[in-house]
Amino acid sequence: MEQEGPWESMRAEQENGELLSEDERTEASKDPREEEQQGNVKEARSEKCSDRFLHCLSQVPCGSLIAWIILLVGLGGLTGGLLIGAQKTRDMLANDEFLWFIEYTLIGVVVSMFVIGTLLLCVGHISTEPTSRHVFQSTKKNICAQGLNIFLMIFCYILGFSWMVASVVLAVPVYLLSLLYFVDFTTTQADGKLVKCINLVHYGLEKQEFCGADFQNFEREGKQLIVSYIAALVSSILIAISLIHFMIAISANLAHLRNSRVATLNAYDDDMANSKLVADTTM
Numbered sequence: 001m002e003q004e005g006p007w008e009s010m011r012a013e014q015e016n017g018e019l020l021s022e023d024e025r026t027e028a029s030k031d032p033r034e035e036e037q038q039g040n041v042k043e044a045r046s047e048k049c050s051d052r053f054l055h056c057l058s059q060v061p062c063g064s065l066i067a068w069i070i071l072l073v074g075l076g077g078l079t080g081g082l083l084i085g086a087q088k089t090r091d092m093l094a095n096d097e098f099l100w101f102i103e104y105t106l107i108g109v110v111v112s113m114f115v116i117g118t119l120l121l122c123v124g125h126i127s128t129e130p131t132s133r134h135v136f137q138s139t140k141k142n143i144c145a146q147g148l149n150i151f152l153m154i155f156c157y158i159l160g161f162s163w164m165v166a167s168v169v170l171a172v173p174v175y176l177l178s179l180l181y182f183v184d185f186t187t188t189q190a191d192g193k194l195v196k197c198i199n200l201v202h203y204g205l206e207k208q209e210f211c212g213a214d215f216q217n218f219e220r221e222g223k224q225l226i227v228s229y230i231a232a233l234v235s236s237i238l239i240a241i242s243l244i245h246f247m248i249a250i251s252a253n254l255a256h257l258r259n260s261r262v263a264t265l266n267a268y269d270d271d272m273a274n275s276k277l278v279a280d281t282t283m
Contacts, residue, residue: 060125061121061124061125061127061128061249063124063245063248063249063252064120064121064124064125064128064246064249065121065124066245067117067120067121067242067243067245067246067249068117068118068120068121068242070238070239070241070242070245071113071114071117071238071239071242071243072114072117073235073238074235074236074237074238074239074241074242075110075113075114075235075239076235077231077232077234077235077238078106078110078232078235078236078239079106079110080228080231081228081229081230081231081232081233081235082102082106082228082232083102083103083106084228085173085225085228085229085232086098086099086102086103088221088224088225088228089225091221092218092221092222092225093200093205093208095206113239116155116159117242117246120152120156120246120250123148123149123152123250124246124249124250124253126145127145127148127149127250127253127254127256127257128253128256129253129256136257142257145257146254146257146258149250149253149254149257150254152246152250153247153250153251153254156243156244156246156247156250157247159243160240160243160244160247163236163239163240163243164240166236167233167236167237167240170229170232170233170236171233173226173229174226174229174230174233176203177222177223177225177226177229178226180219180222180223180226181223185197185198185215195211195212195215196211196212196215196216196219197209197210197211197212197215198210198211198215198218
């Protein structure tokens with residue numbers, strides 16, 4: 001005679017008191033061990049908020065994104081600094097034709113750099129390690145991705161050098177305006193009076209001289225104007241730094257693409273070796 005298990009005896013004790021309904025029978029027939037296993041599976045599958053946040057963060061190209069933000073900050077500062085600086089320079093020199101090309105040049109440069117920076121951000125996103133596995137999964141696509149990143153790295157190198165040159169050019173007005181703080185412009189006139197004068201032809205500009213009260217106004221406006229050119233200079237340096245940051249991100253993505261291609265080729269070689277072993281064994 002077989003012995004009753006603990007679950008069968010518990011069910012018999014329940015049925016001795018009263019008849020069980022269908023739901024109660026179903027609950028009584030369930031194995032608590034199965035419920036514990038299902039609970040463990042649910043707990044294992046449930047992800048915490050921090051895990052989801054880290055998973056989403058792993059899909060973001062942080063290096064390229066930071067470089068793109070620095071680029072936008074630099075473009076904004078450059079636009080404001082040069083526009084305000086050019087307008088104040090015209091007012092200070094009483095010459096409406098001075099730096100007439102700066103607005104048109106600035107529009108073209110800012111729009112072009114914004115488009116180039118966005119393109120670099122997009123390429124950086126699809127070339128990042130988690131995303132590149134899905135986008136460049138084949139060998140040919142991986143080689144094309146490497147060629148694209150190499151081209152963008154060379155392009156960023158040329159742009160970075162150009163913006164360094166632009167920073168040097170923007171440092172010239174900052175240097176000239178800083179002379180108002182350090183140089184004594186006092187001169188002696190023909191009648192023996194000491195007066196402060198400045199002749200712009202000595203600084204590579206048109207022949208224009210400011211003396212006395214005109215020099216005081218020129219000095220006051222020049223000291224206010226230097227802030228705009230300093231902002232433009234700092235913004236130009238930020239743009240150059242952002243391009244260097246882009247080159248670092250592209251170099252890292254290029255290394256990941258090469259490593260993934262080498263890993264794919266090694267895996268393919270291992271599969272071929274295993275297939276040859278199976279074929280030899282079969283023979």
